[in-house]
Amino acid sequence: MTRSHGGVDPTKLDANMRLTAASDTTLAWRSPLEEPFRLCGFPWLEKDRVYRRLPVSPSHSLRPAVDSLANCTAGGQIRFRTDAASVVLKAELAGPANMYHMPSTGQCGFDCYIGSFGEQAFVGTTRMKLTETTVEYPLYELKGVPRIMRTVTIHFPLYQGVKSVWIGLDADAAVEAPEPFIDDRRIIFYGTSITQGGCASRPGMAFTNILSHRFHREFINLGFSGNGKGEPELAHLIAQIERPALLALDYAANVTAEQYIATLPEFIRIYRSVHPDTPILVISKNPYAQEQINTAMRERRIVCRDFGRELVEKLQEGGDRNIAFQDGDVLLGEDFEECTVDGSHPNDLGFRRMADGLTPILHALLP
Structure with a gap:
C-alpha cells in the first residue's frame, strides 16, 4: 500500500468539519435594526445606524488606529425571542479572517446562545471559508423538535467589522422582544x-x-x-x-x-x-x-x-x-x-x- 505524505484535509475525512448550508429555503429575513429585536454594545447606534463602538463623527479626535478598531464589533449582541425551528444568520463582513493565532470563528464569527438570564446555553457558531467576507449559516435547526418560544442571544465578531446582518427565521415563526435587562445602566x-x-x-x-x-x-x-x-x-x-x-x-x-x-x-x-x-x-x-x-x-x-x-x-x-x-x-x-x-x-x-x-x-x- 502506498502511503501519502501530503497535507491532511480534515474536511474530506470528517463530515462534521464541513461547511453546511441551511436546509430551509423558505426563510423570512429580518433586520436586527428593526423591532422587536434588541441590539446591545453599540452606544451610538441610534444616532449613526452602523455597527460601530465609537461615534462616526466624534467630538474629540481619534488616532487612526483607534478609529479603525472601533469598527470591530466586539461586545455587540442581538437579542430576541422566537419559536422558530431554524435560526440562520447572513452577514457581510468588512474583511476576511487573517489572524494567525485566533480562530476565524472568534475573529469573524457570530455565535448563538439560547435561554433566559442565568440559563444561556451555547448552541452554534457561524462558519465560512477563510477568504470570504460573506456568510450565511444556520446557528441552529430543530427539525422534528416541538416549537416553543426561546430567548436567543447572538454575539457579534470580536475582530472584524460588520457591514450588514440579517436573521433568517421560519416564515411563520413568532418573534418577540426579549425580557428587559434588570437594569438599563x-x-x-x-x-x-x-x-x-x-x-x-x-x-x-x-x-x-x-x-x-x-x-x-x-x-x-x-x-x-x-x-x-x-x-x-x-x-x-x-x-x-x-x-x-x-x-x-x-x-x-x-x-x-x-x-x-x-x-x-x-x-x-x-x-x-x-x-x-x-x-x-x-x-x-x-x-x-x-x-x-x-x-x-x-x-x-x-x-x-x-x-x-x-x-x-x-x-x-x-x-x-x-x-x-x-x-x-x-x-x-x-x-x-x-x-x-x-x-x-x-x-x-x-x-x-x-x-x-x-x-x-x-x-x-x-x-
Whole structure:
C-alpha cells in the first residue's frame, strides 16, 4: 500500500468539519435594526445606524488606529425571542479572517446562545471559508423538535467589522422582544486586545460576554487591540455614554509605566467630572509567560500594578467611595501561562478564569 505524505484535509475525512448550508429555503429575513429585536454594545447606534463602538463623527479626535478598531464589533449582541425551528444568520463582513493565532470563528464569527438570564446555553457558531467576507449559516435547526418560544442571544465578531446582518427565521415563526435587562445602566470596559477578546475561539468566550450572561445588563466592550493608551480623548468620549453602571479601566498592557502613571489619573479625573458617582474599577494587567525569564517585563507590570493600587487608595482617602482596584496578577491563576494562546492573550480557559475573578468585585460595586 502506498502511503501519502501530503497535507491532511480534515474536511474530506470528517463530515462534521464541513461547511453546511441551511436546509430551509423558505426563510423570512429580518433586520436586527428593526423591532422587536434588541441590539446591545453599540452606544451610538441610534444616532449613526452602523455597527460601530465609537461615534462616526466624534467630538474629540481619534488616532487612526483607534478609529479603525472601533469598527470591530466586539461586545455587540442581538437579542430576541422566537419559536422558530431554524435560526440562520447572513452577514457581510468588512474583511476576511487573517489572524494567525485566533480562530476565524472568534475573529469573524457570530455565535448563538439560547435561554433566559442565568440559563444561556451555547448552541452554534457561524462558519465560512477563510477568504470570504460573506456568510450565511444556520446557528441552529430543530427539525422534528416541538416549537416553543426561546430567548436567543447572538454575539457579534470580536475582530472584524460588520457591514450588514440579517436573521433568517421560519416564515411563520413568532418573534418577540426579549425580557428587559434588570437594569438599563451599562457596564463599560475600556482596555486592550484582551478586553477586545483576543484570542477567544468564538465571541461568547470573550470575558465581557461571559460576564454579560451573569449580570443580565448591557456590556460595552471598548477594547482597542494594541491601542488602549488611556488618552484623554477616549475619556471624554466614554464619558458621553449615557446610563453608565460601572467603568472598568484595563489598559496597562498597552503603555509604558511612565505613560500609565501620566494618563491614569487624568483619565479618571475627566470621567469623574461628568460621572462623579459611577463606580470605577481599575484593573492591573495580567502577567505574561515570558515574565518568568524577562525581569524587565515583570518589573514594568509590578510598577503599573502598584501605581494603580496606590492611586485608588489615595482617591478613596480623598472621599471617592466608588472606586476600586483589582489585581490582575491573580485573575488567571498560578498556572497563568497555560491560560494563554501565545503567552499573553488568553485562551478560552483564561477568559473563563478572568470572568470568574471579576464576578465578585462587580457584584460588590454595581449599584
